Amino acid sequence: MAGRVFIGVSGWRYTPWRGHFYPKGLAQSRELEYASRQFHTLELNGSFYSLQRPSSYAAWARATPPGFIFAVKGSRYITHMLKLRNIETALANFLASGLFELGDKLGPILWQFAPQMRFHADLFDEFLARLPKTANAAAKIARGRDARVRDRESLVPDRNRRMRHAVEVRHESFVDAAFIRMLRRHGVAWVVADTPNSWPLFEDVTADFVYVRLHGSTELYNSRYSPEEIAYWARCIRAWARGGQPRGARLISKEKPRERASRDVYCYFDNTDKRCAPENARELMARTERDITSC
Template sequence: MAGKVLIGVSGWRYTPWRGHFYPAGLPQWRELQHASRVFNSLELNGSFYSLQRPSSYATWAQHTPGGFVFAVKGSRYITHMLKLRNIEVALANFLASGLFELGEKLGPILWQFPPAMRFHPEVFEAFFRLLPASTHEAARIAVQRDERLQGRERLEPGRNRRIRHAVEVRHESFVTPEFIRLLRKYRIAWVVADTPRPWPLYEDVTSDFVYMRLHGSTELYNSRYTTQELERWARFIATWRDGGEPDDARLVCPVRARERGGRDVFCYFDNTDKRHAPDNARELMAMLGVTWKPEPAAA
């Protein structure tokens, strides 16, 4: 059975989109409502910069329709400041900060690493061991939060659901089959990150889902994707969705992923500065025949 294709944008609150993607005069508090009825998934960025509150997650869940999915960006305190060392309490705080309020709308957690951070196998394997594979596992970690979360935590996970993880790396030391094997061992997705910078751009499949971030092919966070570029990505997504792997994929590891019945594909456009992300996302949806008919929003 073919996987699901979820296409959206990274974040949703951008001034240049007002009067362009967002109708003129639309109140700011309704922007998420609007975006979540155009796209079936969005990347939630605020969680990267600081711990959010359960009330914020609850509001985001309430303002989005049934069937919608958030990808949640992991805390930069863990990835950029602690650099994955001594992170047990920080991970507990992140998991206790309100993610469970998203319920069925909780999608993959994205862990993005800084360009200067190198691959140290023992550090990353220890990190991967800590990552919860389900919401019940996450709840067992979350109870270890510290006093900063007292009175503003959410520790009840509800029905047990799988938690997926994806990693975006930006240093050439990760371009080694050893890292790909490690990702496959823990079923963590290598992020296919398109960027003009000298960051790794490879398309290895390392889990039962694929995670893409399209930052702009010629100008970081800015350039618009051409029809030809989008057609290539549409072809790749269709192949991944059907459980295969494109013959012309750029690979770190010569051993390809096993074929399967299908894979879910999460694709987010991050070329936001000149309003291109929403337009490119809608173009790609049309190419793939992805239609989004939202269920009614939660009461």
């Protein structure tokens, strides 16, 4: 049996989508409601730029149907400004800011790093070890929050559910088998990130799930994926969902990942500037569902 496949887009509030992806006249306040019924999942981007409020997370959860999943972007204050140093309070504030309000709609947390951020083994090993693997562990960290989130905090998960983490790196120094081994040791997913830039594009499997970001193959955040490219990513998703690796996968490490009967796959289109993301996501959903059910 294949793992679960979640395909969606990064964010949902884009002016060019109005009257095209979104029906003409749809109220902006209903855009999430509409998008969450077109896709299995969405990346929540606002959490990357600033601490959100529990009331916002709760409203997003209410607006979406049962079984829907949010991937939540980790705070750039942690990844870009502090650069993983002295992050105890910042991580507590992020975890206390409302993630628990998503309940069973909380999917992976995405930690995205700047292209200038290099691989420092000790620093990343310490960071990965800090990431909570359960909601109870996250709640324990969240209690260390400071005044910035007091009186606007969420500290009690509804139950002790598992938490997943994925890391997107953009510097060539991460093309190192030692980093792949580190991710596997901590159960954190390497993000398969497709871009026209010189950022690392590899398909190593490092966790019990796979996380894919499609930023545009010829123009960053802009270009449309062709039918041939959609077919390629559909084949990859089919292989990952069935616990394997795609034929001819681009790999950093020669060591094989732990064998599994299936893996969940999360895939997000981020080629949003010219309205390509929703159409490409729908195309990949249709192709992937056909490929997996036909096996």
